[in-house]
Amino acid sequence: xxxxxxxxxxxxxxxxxxxxxxxxxxxxxxxxxxxxxxxxxxxxxxxxxxxxxxxxxxxxxxxxxxxxxxxxxxxxxxxxxxxxxxxxxxxxxxxxxxxxxxxxxxxxxxxxxxxxxxxxxxxxxxxxxxxxxxxxxxxxxxxxxxxxxxxxxxxxxxxxxxxxxxxxxxxxxxxxxxxxxxxxxxxxxxxxxxxxxxxxxxxxxxxxxxxxxxxxxxxxxxxxxxxxxxxxxx
Amino acid sequence: xxxxxxxxxxxxxxxxxxxxxxxxxxxxxxxxxxxxxxxxxxxxxxxxxxxxxxxxxxxxxxxxxxxxxxxxxxxxxxxxxxxxxxxxxxxxxxxxxxxxxxxxxxxxxxxxxxxxxxxxxxxxxxxxxxxxxxxxxxxxxxxxxxxxxxxxxxxxxxxxxxxxxxxxxxxxxxxxxxxxxxxxxxxxxxxxxxxxxxxxxxxxxxxxxxxxxxxxxxxxxxxxxxxxxxxxxxxxx
Ligand SMILES: Nc1ncnc2c1ncn2[C@@H]1O[C@H](COP(=O)(O)OP(=O)(O)OP(=O)(O)O)[C@@H](O)[C@H]1O
Ligand SMILES: [Mg+2]
Numbered sequence: 001x002x003x004x005x006x007x008x009x010x011x012x013x014x015x016x017x018x019x020x021x022x023x024x025x026x027x028x029x030x031x032x033x034x035x036x037x038x039x040x041x042x043x044x045x046x047x048x049x050x051x052x053x054x055x056x057x058x059x060x061x062x063x064x065x066x067x068x069x070x071x072x073x074x075x076x077x078x079x080x081x082x083x084x085x086x087x088x089x090x091x092x093x094x095x096x097x098x099x100x101x102x103x104x105x106x107x108x109x110x111x112x113x114x115x116x117x118x119x120x121x122x123x124x125x126x127x128x129x130x131x132x133x134x135x136x137x138x139x140x141x142x143x144x145x146x147x148x149x150x151x152x153x154x155x156x157x158x159x160x161x162x163x164x165x166x167x168x169x170x171x172x173x174x175x176x177x178x179x180x181x182x183x184x185x186x187x188x189x190x191x192x193x194x195x196x197x198x199x200x201x202x203x204x205x206x207x208x209x210x211x212x213x214x215x216x217x218x219x220x221x222x223x224x225x226x227x228x229x230x231x232x233x234x
Numbered sequence: 235x236x237x238x239x240x241x242x243x244x245x246x247x248x249x250x251x252x253x254x255x256x257x258x259x260x261x262x263x264x265x266x267x268x269x270x271x272x273x274x275x276x277x278x279x280x281x282x283x284x285x286x287x288x289x290x291x292x293x294x295x296x297x298x299x300x301x302x303x304x305x306x307x308x309x310x311x312x313x314x315x316x317x318x319x320x321x322x323x324x325x326x327x328x329x330x331x332x333x334x335x336x337x338x339x340x341x342x343x344x345x346x347x348x349x350x351x352x353x354x355x356x357x358x359x360x361x362x363x364x365x366x367x368x369x370x371x372x373x374x375x376x377x378x379x380x381x382x383x384x385x386x387x388x389x390x391x392x393x394x395x396x397x398x399x400x401x402x403x404x405x406x407x408x409x410x411x412x413x414x415x416x417x418x419x420x421x422x423x424x425x426x427x428x429x430x431x432x433x434x435x436x437x438x439x440x441x442x443x444x445x446x447x448x449x450x451x452x453x454x455x456x457x458x459x460x461x462x463x464x465x466x467x468x469x470x471x
Binding site for chain 1: 287330
């Protein structure tokens with residue numbers, strides 16, 4: 001109980017004094033996660049749309065695999081990315097291990113299945129509605145996909161936000177491929193793990209509150225953007 | 235000018251899980267006038283229209299156009315029994331098929347404005363199409379079909395949820411489209427409408443073309459007892 005209170009007040013002071021290290025860590029968390037989110041969405045959303053409109057043999061299998069990959073253990077992803085990027089690994093020459101880029105790669109792998117699966121569900125519903133019309137209008141595959149993505153954009157935003165939530169709170173994979181190096185790859189979650197390990201529960205809690213606040217603020221901001229857009233149009 | 239026609243269906247059948255829904259249908263459509271498809275519920279009117287349009291699978295037989303099928307598909311439109319609204323504004327619903335055909339945006343907007351006025355939706359251009367009333371949605375669906383100036387339009391009960399006045403408006407638009415050279419194939423349950431619009435009548439029963447005749451002949455002297463009973467309003471088995 002004391003720890004909780006202590007943590008909250010420490011967190012409060014860290015935030016109001018804009019503690020340089022806290023700001024640096026928080027910004028890096030945000031940066032890594034947002035980049036991962038953009039990259040993952042750019043992969044997952046068109047993929048979900050393609051899975052919706054294309055009828056090919058392995059379609060069901062691909063969807064089942066995607067759903068299964070949603071539950072991919074991040075630590076394992078981290079391990080695999082580590083092996084691939086390590087000096088002796090196939091991508092070792094790129095020298096990406098223990099850089100923010102490596103963290104982005106791990107996060108992208110973790111959230112692409114999540115975003116694609118959720119997006120696919122809403123796109124499938126919309127496609128059921130649009131199917132006859134778009135077939136009748138004889139539009140191209142590309143037009144089908146862009147129409148679905150555009151008209152389902154609000155549901156897709158929610159899918160992306162779920163990915164954001166998963167990525168910003170992720171610690172296992174990031175710790176492995178990033179290494180939690182001070183001023184380089186330390187982010188909120190790895191810092192929390194470190195402080196907890198050192199026994200500084202108050203600071204760890206403080207960082208935890210900052211993490212939660214960050215996630216909430218980003219969600220609200222994106223929802224607010226979505227709403228103004230809707231009201232502006234309709 | 236009309237290179238689509240004649241449309242020739244030979245022994246065309248569409249089936250689902252081994253059950254024949256419609257067919258075999260032998261039908262020839264030339265390039266003029268309005269063909270009205272009538273028949274009791276479940277007779278296969280919707281399925282026949284979809285089959286001719288290319289939206290239902292052709293299980294057996296053939297359906298051929300005077301031009302390559304792809305070109306034919308490009309020159310026709312379909313108005314569904316239950317209107318499908320894009321989750322966009324009325325204006326964007328109207329613009330959509332034009333843009334898909336590659337028309338520049340400004341030109342498409344003008345045309346959309348024009349068509350909205352013709353169907354009485356000019357006040358609602360900015361409203362989301364899904365919130366329109368059933369009748370308004372049907373008018374929008376009709377305008378969205380005709381806006382590309384197709385050579386052939388399939389209309390599946392286009393006036394099903396319209397009141398008398400709206401029906402007159404729609405029929406006037408259909409008349410105009412027809413006299414401008416658009417071929418119409420329309421299904422309806424309204425015998426008054428069938429009489430007003432039809433040049434030829436196709437009477438469907440149990441998935442078969444039971445009778446096919448010029449409208450003047452069909453309505454005065456139907457050949458089969460079933461058609462006569464249907465026209466009188468009796469239940470046809
Ligand atoms: N996808 C489908 N799968 C199975 N049966 C179908 C399918 N589509 C239509 N049917 C069946 O085919 C028959 C013809 O249906 P259709 O919708 O063409 O009738 P309709 O003449 O348009 O009827 P209504 O006047 O009620 O609109 C019906 O018995 C219907 O249940
Ligand atoms: Mg029908």
